[in-house]
Amino acid sequence: MQRFVLMLSFGFFCFMTQPAFAETLYKTYSNKRFEYSISYPKDILYPQGEAANGDGQKFLSKEGDASLLVYGSHNFNDQTLEQRYQEESRGTTAENQTKLVTYRVLKENWFVISGYVLGKIFYQKTILNNNQFKTFYFEYPKTKKKLYDPIVKQLSTSFKG
Numbered sequence: 001m002q003r004f005v006l007m008l009s010f011g012f013f014c015f016m017t018q019p020a021f022a023e024t025l026y027k028t029y030s031n032k033r034f035e036y037s038i039s040y041p042k043d044i045l046y047p048q049g050e051a052a053n054g055d056g057q058k059f060l061s062k063e064g065d066a067s068l069l070v071y072g073s074h075n076f077n078d079q080t081l082e083q084r085y086q087e088e089s090r091g092t093t094a095e096n097q098t099k100l101v102t103y104r105v106l107k108e109n110w111f112v113i114s115g116y117v118l119g120k121i122f123y124q125k126t127i128l129n130n131n132q133f134k135t136f137y138f139e140y141p142k143t144k145k146k147l148y149d150p151i152v153k154q155l156s157t158s159f160k161g
Contacts, residue, residue: 003028003115004119011041011142025038025041025042025043026039026040026041026042026158027039027042027152028040028158029057029059029070030055031050031054031055031070031072032054033053033054033055033092034055034056034071034072034073034161035072035130035131035134035161036070036072036127036134036151036159036160036161037158037159037161038070038136038155038158038159038160039154039155039158040059040068040155041045041151042113044058044061044062044066044147044151045059045060045061045066045068045151046059046061046062047059048060050078050129051071052161055071055072055073056069056070056071056072057069057070057071058070065140065141066073066138066139066140066141066144066148067138067139067140068136068137068138069135069136069137069138070135070154071134071135072132072133072134072135072161073133073135074131074134075128075131075133075134076130078080078131081106081109081110081126082124084102084111084120084126084128084133085111085113085126086108086115087100087136087139088111088124088126089104089111089113093116096118098118099115099116099117100115100116100117101113101115102114102115102116106135109127109128109129110125110126110128111125111127111128112124112126112156116142117124119142120139120140120142121140121141121142121145121148122137122138123137123138123139123152123155123156124136124137124138125155125156125159127159127161129161132161134159134161136155136159138151138152139157
């Protein structure tokens with residue numbers, strides 16, 4: 001009986017502390033120039049410094065095999081979100097046989113495309129707001145799918161712009 005109570009107490013402790021622990025694993029990068037933000041796993045992806053023009057930042061894994069690019073751009077050509085979506089979701093062509101799009105969705109002010117590029121998994125989310133495109137593009141090895149798939153979910157839900 002004591003063992004059961006101890007196990008139950010330990011399980012309750014783990015359950016109660018999990019959200020606090022999860023919060024400390026992620027840090028938020030905010031971009032002032034394009035007014036977007038994203039939460040990234042601070043012990044897995046490391047910021048490489050904001051771009052000189054202030055449009056975004058690159059994050060790399062310790063091994064350098066995974067990369068996250070987060071950036072904004074002005075929509076100088078007044079491209080619609082659907083036009084950008086169609087352009088970005090083009091897959092393999094005779095000229096470009098490296099990109100295979102396996103998932104894509106277009107919503108009112110954002111889109112997502114995902115698939116494989118050069119033997120890696122990629123995931124891209126783009127938001128159109130105030131005539132600016134805000135994008136994150138994450139690429140990681142297929143062999144680390146278990147590690148990075150939950151991170152993709154967090155990146156996607158935390159990306160605001």
